[in-house]
Structure formats: structure tokens, C-alpha cells
Amino acid sequence: METQIMSCESDDLNLKATELRLGLPGTDPALEKQSSNKRALSEIDSCSDAKNGEQDRRAPPAKGQVVGWPPVRSYRKNCLQQKKSETDGSGMYVKVSMDGAPYLRKIDLKVYQSYLDLLKALQNMFKCTIGVYTEREGYNGSDYAPTYEDKEGDWMLVGDVPWEMFVTSCKRLRIMKGSEAKGLGCL
């Protein structure tokens, strides 16, 4: 048992060294360790696991994802897949509203790689300035602040959580006027 765990750890290190990181700097290393621990001890899995985003780019998916695991019946997977494809599979469209604008827009979050990308696109689309995000102050000082509604129905400031987490939990965006957003920036 000891040796197996040891080999797991050393694989861990190798993966870390070569792995592309998509998260914001300062992402919790424990979370990353968890994802690389998914290396199986069985002989089926022989190629390295990758983070969510890289999954699709890997050549034969067969070895990384094991047949019949997790044990969910295909009927159920297919039913839910249909709904998912409206969100994850082929683009992840969310509505974007801006205070004062006459109508809403829709953007595909999958198209962007990072917050920087997204904010640039939003600024272009709505012809506004959003400014720079800081953890302490949010977007204080700018004309507008981007906010989003998450899966639980709460309105959050864009930028607090790692990009991946944001993409999967964002249901819609709202670009608030800076004056209204003041409260959000202060901790």
C-alpha cells in the first residue's frame, strides 16, 4: 500500500510540472492536488489526467474516462445530456444586461479564456469602461461593475472566484452602474 501511494505522489509532482493552469494566480493548491489524485491505480488508466478544460483536446478519450464510471445508467446520462448541451456542450450562452441599455445581449462564455478576455469583450460590446478588478476594492472607481447571477440565485461580483468556477456557475450577467456597485467593493 505504501509503495502505491508513493508512486501516486511522484506522479503528482510530474503532472504539476507540466500542467497548464487556467486558474487565477493564488488558486488553492489543495484543489489542484485533488484533481491530479484521480490517477487510477488500476491498469486501465494509462494516460495523464488533465483539468476540465483540456479534456476535449486529448486524443483518444477512452483511457482517461473509464467505461461505466461513475455508475449512472446511460438512459439518465442521455436525458440530462440533452439539457446540458444547451449550456455546456455547444456553447454556454448567458444573457447580459447593462443598466440603462434598451435591450439585452447574449454571449457565449466558452469563447473566453479568462476574465480579462471577457471584460474586454463586454467593454467593446457595450461601449463602456469597466476598469480594473482588485480583490479588496472590486471595481471601485470605474464607471461600471460587472456582476452575475449564480446557480443559487445570488448576485455576485465578477472576478472573485476562479475562472472555471465562474463559467460553470454563471447564469446571467448584469453590468451595474458604478454608483450602485459601490457597496460591493468594500469588504
Place this chain on the structure above:
Amino acid sequence: MREDRPPPTPSRGGAYSPPPPDQVLENVLEHVLQFLTFRRDRNAAALVCRSWHRAEALTRLELFIGNCYAVAPRRAMERFRRATAVTIKGKPRFADFNLMPPDWGANFTPWVTFMAQCYRALEKLCLKRMFVTDEDLELLASFPSFRELVLICCDGFGTSGLAVVASKCRKLRVLDLIEDEVTDDEIDWISCFPEGETCLESLIFDCVECPIYFEALERLVARSPSLKKLKLNRYVSIVQLYRLMIRAPQLTHLGTGSFSPSEIVAQGDQEPDYSSAFDACRSLVCLSGFREIVPDYLPAIYPVCANLTSLNFSYANISAEQLRSVIRYCHKLQIFWVLDTVCDAGLQAVAATCKDLRELRVFPIDAREDSEAPVSDVGLLAISEGCRKLQSILYFCQRMTNAAVIAMSENCPELVVFRLCIMGRHLPDHVTREPMDEGFGAIVKNCKKLTRLATSGLLTDRAFSYIGQYGKLVRTLSVAFAGDSDTGLKYVLEGCPRLQKLEIRDSPFGDSALRTGLHRYYNMRFLWMSSCRLTRRGCKEIAQQMPHLVVEMINGEEEEVKDDYVDTLYMYRSLDGPRADAPSFVTIL
């Protein structure tokens, strides 16, 4: 043991000769044994002596075949000549997860063929994981008293088979299709029910992925006054649901279909008052469906929440907040199935209200091992604290802790079924980084009524030592990607006297472990081991030592000759030797 005695001699000259005492006893026995319903009791009675065996066989009305290959149709039906209700189970459960090539077997045809001779009076049939053809259904439909058909996880038939059943079974009361794969033969089977009042009590077809002709369904429901259970497929829109509900306010079980409008509903469109339709269903206790739910319509179900004992949201992509708005009324809920989109917060809401909860299933919306599951140990802990009467749980997650599992073992002593699926393989406790041994150990130790256990996460042989030591009532055990060595499996085979069904995949157990179970296998329904460390020789040894065991080696699809290891071992006891219908990829040792 008594001999078969000749029939009593007829009286002569009008004098009455009372039947011999044996005959009296047997008549009495038959009358008394009629009242025995539990299988286990009947099996025990049949072992007393030959006359009890005979009497029991003649009075058994419900025949249960746990493994269709354990006994030949002829033998079963000749012993129990008067059975009118039959249940047959076919493929092992891991076949549901594509671990078995198609066309493996579990064919219903040999059974129905024999039934056509021996069981013409058949009334009820329940099949699980069997391969059923349209022709089989057609033959069934010809039985004059046939009235109840329940098919669970079956395949091989289509809507044309359903059409025949609908049109020819004049006494049909129950047609329940549950998680079957039904091919679309483009036949409007609903229209095939005969005109006039039907005796339908239950019509469940939510798994049938074919459009139906709604007007025919509406007319059918309107002329089925005894209909209590109706579960629609996703091709029924919410407007259509409304029309059905107002015709059937007597429903007790409802599957709502898509629960969304069929077209975009524009602002200002006149929509029916869905809430009033639900309000009219005063007897509704079981609600499911919501296959394509538009959450705006959820409030329509508020009127029935207080009476619900069973709620299935496992196809509904709803948030914690949306769930909260419903669950707060569901005080009587006993069975709850849900998607993990409700997050830990949603589960906390369930724990706060559903004090009577007996069964909980939390399914993943994204069933991939590296998905981000929004439920975790937090949700499990909340449930354990709020729902003390919990008996059965199935929980998919990515993050779990031993502490939460231990808490559940202590808070929920009534647990009979504990199935935890940590989707990432070999994941340890996400806080302590330890294996999940202690958690599962606590479950087997503290839950004294536990009969079914499914493990996951990083587990060492120690977990299995706990299972062997404490899992004295465990009948079904599912293991995947767990253990370190043969010792793990040995603990289980030596320690669990009630073990019936053991299914293992991708775990490092080999021939030596297999050998330690020799004393067990005749008392088990089956053993499944796939992608473990068994060799052909090891399996052959078992086959040679145990003549009444059928030892199947099933080869996976692609044949890269890996190593000596057997892909899949599936073995089970049988009274009638190896089956004759094994396909080429199955080798029976």
C-alpha cells in the same frame, strides 16, 4: 419421507369412506399454506418434508426467479404449477453501465414459450433486465387472464410490441414501463387500446422516447375511471398535462412529462391555471417527471406538496432556491430523488423540513469523474442531522469526508442501504487526505440493519476488514477501484455470512482471494468481478471444484491481448447446468 400415495378409493355401495388421514393433513396444509406470502417463509416450509414440499408447491401463487439462468423454465414451472404471478431477473446490475457486451443473454423467449403451455392462466409478470422481443409480448398478450405487465430496465422490444399488448390484453390493469429501452417503430400504440371503458389502474411510460398522439391519450385517460397511476413521457407538454389532470383528479401517482410548454409562450398568452389542476388532485401522493422543467412553473405543484410522500426531481435542473420554495411544504415526504444542481444548500433545506424521509437519492447532472459536483460532505451531514429515520441513501459527489460518513452512521441507525459514489476514482477524504476506510467502517459497525452497501473513494484493505467484521447482514456489496490486495476480498468472503450479490470492478483481487469463497458461492446469487486480477486458470479451478456453479468468462469488446487476466468473471449457481444460449464472447468454464 412419505411416498406418493394412491388417490383415495371410491366408496362402494353408497357407504362413505372418509379420506385417509394423510390426505386430510395435506388438504389442511394447503389451506394453511395459502396464507404464507413471504418467499423466505415458503422456502422454509418446503424443506420440512415431502408432503409439505408438495403442498407448498401447489399453493405458491407468486414465483420469483432471481436469476433467469439459475433454473430452467421447465423445472420451475413444473414444480409450481399454479403460480399466476411471475417475476424474473436477468442480467446482473453492472450491465446497466455498459460493462457487458450487448446480446449477452437473459432472453425471455424460452420462458414465455413454456408459459404458453404451462401458465395459460398467468395474470402478472414482472421482468427486470431481460431481453424481451415484440413476439414475446405478442405471445403474452394471448393469455386470457393476463392483466399486469411490469418491465424494468428491459430492452429488445418496441412500440409495436406495446401496440399488441394494448390491443389484445382485454383485462389489462397495469402497464408499467420503467427505465426500458423501447425502440420507436412509429406506431401509435396508445390508440391501440380498445374503445370503451378500460380497467387500467396504472400506465407508466415515462421512459418511452417516442412521441405519442395526444388526443388518443386524452381519450384513453377519460375512459379509464380506475386509473390511479399515470407517468407521462417528455413528449407531453405542460398544457397537455393540464388537460389530462382535469380528467383524472383521482390520480395518486403522477409523472408530469416535460413540465414545459411545447412552444415559446409569448407574454400575455392565456395559460391554464395549472395550480388549480394540482389542487383538484386530492389523492396525489407521488410526483415525478419534470423532464424538461421550466422552473417558472414550479409553484403549480404547491397545492399537493403537503400530501406528497414521494417526489422525484432527478431529471429537473433546479437550483437550491427553487427547491427550497417547494420542499418547505413537503412535511410528509418519505422518498426524495433529486439532482445535485440543488447543491448542499438545497439538501439543507430538505433536512430542515423532511423529518420523515426514508429514502434519498442525489444524482449528478454531470456524470463524469472529473466534473464539479456541487454537493459534498456538507449536504450529507445536514441530511444525517435532519432526517434521522433515513433507511436508504444513494449519493453522488466529488468531495466527501470520513467525518460526515461517520456522523451519518451515528445519526441514522435505521440505514438499510448505504450507497456512496465519490465520482473521482481513489479520492481520499478531502480534508484529512486519509482513505475513506473509517467512514465505511463506521457505517457497517453502527448501522446494524445494513443489508446493502456500495463503496467508493480511496479504500485500503482495512475498509474490507471492517466490512467482514461488522457487515453481518450485508446481502449486496458493490466495490469499485478499491482495496490493496487479495486480503481485502478474503475479509469479505470469510466475514459476511449473508452475502448474496457481490459485484466488484477494477480492484486488485486475484485467484487466491477467489478460492477463499468456495464455501460461499452456492449460497450466493452471483459474483461479478471485472478488470480484477483473476486468471483463467484460477477461474477454471473454481469451476472444477464446484459443479453446480456456472462460471462465465466474458471478454470485453476490443481484443488487445493484454495480460493473462480475465476481463469479466460472472458466476452463479444453477440447477440446470450451463446455459445453451451463450454468445461467442462468453466462455463457460
